[in-house]
Structures are given as C-alpha cells and as structure tokens.
Amino acid sequence: xxxxxxxxxPGDALIILDVQRDFCAGxxxxxxxxxxxxxxxxxxxxxxxxxxxxxxxxxxxxxPGHASFHEAGGPWPAHCVQGGKGAQFHPDLRLxxxxxxxxxxxxxxxxxxxxxxxxxxxxxLRNLGVRRVLIVGLALDVCVLETALDAASEGFETHxxxxxxxxxxxxxxxxxxxxxxxAQVVVEER
Numbered sequence: 312x313x314x315x316x317x318x319x320x321p322g323d324a325l326i327i328l329d330v331q332r333d334f335c336a337g338x339x340x341x342x343x344x345x346x347x348x349x350x351x352x353x354x355x356x357x358x359x360x361x362x363x364x365x366x367x368x369x370x371x372x373x374x375p376g377h378a379s380f381h382e383a384g385g386p387w388p389a390h391c392v393q394g395g396k397g398a399q400f401h402p403d404l405r406l407x408x409x410x411x412x413x414x415x416x417x418x419x420x421x422x423x424x425x426x427x428x429x430x431x432x433x434x435x436l437r438n439l440g441v442r443r444v445l446i447v448g449l450a451l452d453v454c455v456l457e458t459a460l461d462a463a464s465e466g467f468e469t470h471x472x473x474x475x476x477x478x479x480x481x482x483x484x485x486x487x488x489x490x491x492x493x494a495q496v497v498v499e500e501r
Contacts, residue, residue: 316499317445317470318358324441325359326367326426326462327352328448328455328476330404333371333390333397340390342450342477346401351475352447353405360407365439368406369426369454372398372414379422391416411435424454427461436467443468447475452483459496470497 319325330352332338335345359366371391379385391398400406413430415423426432436444444467446459455476462469471491478484488498 316472317443317497319355319364319445320362321364322440323359323362323364323443323445324367324436324439325355325364326369326444326446326448326458327356327404327406328369328426328446328458329371329391329450330368330401330448331370331391331397332399332401334449335401338390339388339397342479345449345477346403348447348449348475348477349401349403351472353403355445355447355472355475356405356407365411365436365441366407366409367411367413367426367432367436368400368404369413369415369430369448369458370398370400371416371454373416374419376419377416377422378420379416385422393417424457425461426454426458427465428457433461433465433467441467443470445470445472447472449477450483451476451478452487453479456487456490459491460494463491463494463496468497469495470499472499474499 380389
C-alpha cells in the first residue's frame with residue numbers, strides 16, 4: 312500500500328522512534344544520514360501540537376551489558392546505555408513538553424524493538440482516542456518496522472513516512488517496506 316501523505320488531525324498520534332545520539336553521526340550505532348530526518352520530524356511535531364495529536368518519542372534505554380550487545384553475544388555494539396550521552400535524544404529534535412516518552416530495551420536479557428513491546432503504548436493511545444498513527448524515526452529496517460507491524464496488529468491505521476526515516480542498509484529498508492505493505496501499513500514514499 313502506497314499512500315498520500317497523512318495530514319495529522321485529532322484522533323491521530325505521531326510516533327517518533329529512537330532519534331538518539333547513538334544512532335546519529337558519530338554514535339555507537341550510526342545510521343547513515345540520520346540527521347536528515349530531523350527537520351521532517353520537527354515539522355510533524357509542530358503539526359501534531361497544532362491539532363492536539365499526541366506525540367510519542369521512543370528511546371532505546373539499555374542497561375549496561377544488555378543482551379543485544381556484542382559483549383553479551385548480541386548483534387549490536389553497546390548503544391543507548393541508560394543515562395549515557397548516546398541515549399540522549401538528538402539535540403536538534405524538538406519534542407513538546409507533553410511528549411509521551413517510551414523507554415524500551417530495559418530488560419537486560421532481551422531486546423524490545425517495537426515501541427509497543429510490553430510498554431502499554433497501545434492502551435495509552437486507545438485511552439487518548441487515537442485511531443491512526445504516523446511513524447517516523449530510526450531505523451526503518453529495525454525499530455520502525457517492528458513498531459509499524461505491531462501498530463497495525465493492534466488495530467491502528469498505520470502510516471510510515473519514508474522521508475522521516477532511515478534504514479541501516481538499503482536492502483534492509485527495501486525489505487522493511489515490503490513487509491510493512493504486506494501488513495497493510497501505508498508507506499508514504501515522500
């Protein structure tokens with residue numbers, strides 16, 4: 312499914328995934344061109360605030376020695392360690408004061424790629440009357456993908472804006488788009 316750009320309105324939520332220092336230039340798990348999404352994301356934050364749509368910002372918030380780290384046999388270098396500089400949101404990201412911050416990856420023995428994975432986010436959004444979500448952030452082929460699939464399976468009309476996301480690899484990004492479309496996620500090409 313490819314769709315027109317979703318215009319945020321009441322009943323929607325903006326979900327921003329992991330725009331943290333460790334995923335940006337010079338970070339422990341740098342995603343190429345990650346900073347290029349920040350103006351897109353900030354514009355969407357302004358749109359959401361203007362119409363009263365909730366803004367959700369997820370963050371990896373790993374304890375030292377997390378199961379996903381190389382040192383513990385995981386696939387990733389140590390990143391977004393709780394309280395560390397790399398776990399901070401990118402300084403150019405302009406989150407509203409009332410943003411809902413979702414911490415994930417806190418359990419030392421397993422990863423949580425999706426912002427919906429054991430965070431009660433679906434319930435919180437339903438309690439706010441949300442029916443549609445627009446997802447942006449990092450990385451398209453990991454946490455954006457898993458969050459979009461979970462949002463769709465939770466019954467939310469789910470949109471992902473590619474101009475507001477970046478993948479770790481081009482192939483991973485293409486595969487993620489294919490998986491999302493199969494799950495009826497609306498992938499906005501621009």
